Amino acid sequence: GENVEQHPSTLSVQEGDSAVIKCTYSDSASNYFPWYKQELGKGPQLIIDIRSNVGEKKDQRIAVTLNKTAKHFSLHITETQPEDSAVYFCAASINNDMRFGAGTRLTVKP
Amino acid sequence: GAGVSQSPSNKVTEKGKDVELRCDPISGHTALYWYRQSLGQGLEFLIYFQGNSAPDKSGLPSDRFSAERTGGSVSTLTIQRTQQEDSAVYLCASKQRGGAIQETQYFGPGTRLLVL
Numbered sequence: 001g002e003n004v005e006q007h008p009s010t011l012s013v014q015e016g017d018s019a020v021i022k023c024t025y026s027d028s029a030s031n032y033f034p035w036y037k038q039e040l041g042k043g044p045q046l047i048i049d050i051r052s053n054v055g056e057k058k059d060q061r062i063a064v065t066l067n068k069t070a071k072h073f074s075l076h077i078t079e080t081q082p083e084d085s086a087v088y089f090c091a092a093s094i095n096n097d098m099r100f101g102a103g104t105r106l107t108v109k110p
Numbered sequence: 111g112a113g114v115s116q117s118p119s120n121k122v123t124e125k126g127k128d129v130e131l132r133c134d135p136i137s138g139h140t141a142l143y144w145y146r147q148s149l150g151q152g153l154e155f156l157i158y159f160q161g162n163s164a165p166d167k168s169g170l171p172s173d174r175f176s177a178e179r180t181g182g183s184v185s186t187l188t189i190q191r192t193q194q195e196d197s198a199v200y201l202c203a204s205k206q207r208g209g210a211i212q213e214t215q216y217f218g219p220g221t222r223l224l225v226l
Contacts, residue, residue, distance in 0.1 A: 046215075
């Protein structure tokens, strides 16, 4: 089955800096890659997603890149703000089967 | 519109007791998932429902865990004879349809279960 690895497990940046979180997946048939943000005491919320026919997608300060050949995808957050502090999860999906990375705890220091 | 709702939000129980966790998916969503999230960990898949098809139970950790979905909407996750290692956040997610077309999963706020 699909295996998703996520790095780093924790990330601390200064406000205004960029943050990058990387994930790799094992099954080349995976074709949908969402990213979720989970704030303390809440369920994960989708922040951006990318499908396998697209290499890059951007939404304001958030961007995701996908390299199908290398089977990795990354989340980029620019101009980080304290409210970006949360746990971020990547996932890779084949049809109905979605597997999640272990999460990255991002702390943005003011 | 209304999102995925779960109840209770918190549950404290004694070891050996049974618990029931409820999930109300987004109206019209045919696919429903249950996940378990242990403290500081990622999401562990438990079970998946799609319409009237037989559920995918491959993620259930033991026969103490079961789930049902009545009328294709509300789902209940039952844990019998709870153990301390069952303590976790139980998350429910729904999506518009299953199959080969990818649709986003929308998560509820979770039920925080503590087994004493």
